[in-house]
Amino acid sequence: MANQRVNTPFDARSTAAEVVSGVDLSGRRAVVTGAAGGIGVETARALARAGAEVTIAVRNIEAGQRVADELAAGAGRVTAASLDLADLDSVRAFVRGWQGPLHILINNAGVMAPPLTRTRQGWELQFATNHLGHFALATGLHDALATAGDARVVALSSRGHLTAPVDFDDINFERRPYDPWVAYGQSKTANVLFAVEADRRWAGEGIRANAVHPGAILDSNLTRYMSQEDVEAAALSGEEFKSPEQGAATSVLVATWPGLAGVGGRYFEDCDEASLNQPGTNRGVAAYALDPEAAEQLWRASLDLLGEA
Template sequence: MTVTLQQPIGSGFGASTTANEILRSTNLSGVNAIVTGGYSGIGLETVRALASAGAKVIVPARDTARAGAALAGIVNIRIESMDLMNPASIDEFAARFLASGQPLHLLINSAGIMAAPLMRDTRGYESHFSTNHLGHFQLAARLWPALRQANGARVVSVSSWGHRQSPVVFGDPNFEHRSYDRMSAYGQSKTANILFALALDKRGRDEGVRAFSVHPGSIAGTGLEEHLSFEELQAAGVIDGEGKPVLDPSRNLKTAVQGAATSVWCAVSPQLEGKGGVYCENCDIAPLVENAEAVTRNEAARRLGSMALGVMPHAVDPEAADRLWSLSEQLTNVEFTIGGEE
């Protein structure tokens, strides 16, 4: 398979760039944004940066009290109730936004879980696949009229180096017939984030909607790592012997505000005009991993994924992207109104 989109463009930014540096001298007045996971970690820093540049930001939250405490003092924001594992709450949130009649310029899918024990939503779907992918797929579908109305919207899905852990296993995405492995489940959902951006961009570009996926870097202390032990985090190199975060942007070990930079860059940068469907890291388009089989075999690379750069071929396969799109419509019973269809 030949992939030509995954070629760095020399953006001038890098691993240590912060979200605020991306937005320096940028005025986002009149821009409406929705940021899932916007009250912790990189999501919180994404909200802070966009709001400080003048955007009006809505933060959907399963725990609105916690969100309110985390976002206190930030102007231009509104908190709304929504749970990505509850399809009805996604529909209700989207309906409220559509009822406002406003366009949606930015949808940043930053919420996610990692390495959780086996859990299922009310439909029986595995929690990583449900939260990280299917919930965001349904949210984007329901908000599609508002994205289309913006005449230049962007959808950014926060993925991870963890996509190296697994492709989407189409024969058993919900671990009904295979042994559950929490990192494989996480990896599958992160691959799905990348494939979703590829498929969405293909379908949305003619209507002015472009989509991107990002690896923010490894950021300790965000809550995403709550299901990992001290020993696992130390072995991955993200904390030291005292439990303090290891900061080294050259190895993708970042602060939250550095981690938010690539999401913000994909959301607003004019450097990406006319481009879409790409996986980005360190505020640039990521290269394609050339020796993918060796990476898959290399356990050290799997453990030290925070240092690994590039996107695996299985995550940017157009056929897999189309197959995931069909599977997602089937599992959610939701279809996009592409082309204004009703």
């Protein structure tokens, strides 16, 4: 499949339950970040019903425990653990607490278009949460993923990545004016670049990484910083919106579908590998998000930022 674009039997209308139907995940362990609501819940539910032991890693542990209890009642082994991706101490504590192999890591959590906010380290919140926190988590769990021998990492990006590449000269908006949507786009490009470089570095250890665009889902905590006018404009834009069950489908597909064994470093949307974006359209993946040189540069920059912290 080196040069062949992947197509699957599923599409934009497919649900997470449909794409994992017939897949046995017994004995496999999964972590899903941000699974206290929205598509994260449906992602965890589908994995658990297929037999996986699922840990939902959440900032609000009380909400996460309620979700874990609900899912465990109907779908097997689901536990909640505390994880604040904007707090490196929290990420490190989660990593220290993990024991044994990890077969599936789904970097689902995210924040979208808040007012300019900085973490304790001075990092812009969207880049810190959407990329750096997940980068620290994945690299911290590398040995657990390698121990699994057949692990998959899924980075949730967004069509928003088409808004902006990573500005390596001013990642944290210290000199350029802050635009919440440019910052969001940059962080979502970083998610794709992470998958490209993680796959290059780790494929030989049996760890494959891919990025996904889940689709537009208005029933999501991700929209909490959007004004009512923004929400209404999105609803009138002609965008086809998905239910949370449909929004979780591409993540679950990339994490579990047997036909994707050995596939990595790619970007999927609507349950298929995306083609390159064409100017004037809002589909596909930007060439800059798949650029191997930018992917390696981001990896080095991320290590530097974490090292400084």
